[in-house]
Amino acid sequence: MLSVNVDNDFDVVAWDVLLIINYINSGSPYGVSPDTPPNGPFYDTSGDNYISADDVLKVINYINAGGSEQEGESIGNAAPSSLAASSVLSSPPAITTSDDALFLLLAADAAQQPKRRQS
Numbered sequence: 001m002l003s004v005n006v007d008n009d010f011d012v013v014a015w016d017v018l019l020i021i022n023y024i025n026s027g028s029p030y031g032v033s034p035d036t037p038p039n040g041p042f043y044d045t046s047g048d049n050y051i052s053a054d055d056v057l058k059v060i061n062y063i064n065a066g067g068s069e070q071e072g073e074s075i076g077n078a079a080p081s082s083l084a085a086s087s088v089l090s091s092p093p094a095i096t097t098s099d100d101a102l103f104l105l106l107a108a109d110a111a112q113q114p115k116r117r118q119s
Contacts (some may be wrong), residue, residue: 003047004062008040014061019043020056021102053101060105 006016024030025042032049045055 004059006041017056017059023051073114
């Protein structure tokens with residue numbers, strides 16, 4: 001099983017991202033006990049026993065990479081969303097919250113979108 005396959009349905013799609021975002025927004029506990037039963041959904045995609053924005057980013061990066069887990073991506077070729085993710089993940093935890101990381105990711109994505117023409 002892939003760690004990014006949140007609902008264990010053999011497909012890693014936007015639904016997997018949405019499951020984690022909804023879990024975080026629901027106010028559910030962020031910590032995952034190591035003795036948690038191995039039944040889904042599997043929100044902790046990073047395996048750090050904590051459900052946060054980095055779990056969302058891991059699934060998004062997997063989808064954006066075309067479905068292959070890539071480790072050690074160089075910043076020189078990184079997309080803006082990857083750069084945003086790396087800056088959020090390298091920030092001190094006391095300063096950056098899950099909401100901050102999500103907003104930074106959304107801002108990077110919005111910046112990539114083509115401008116709409118008004119009629």
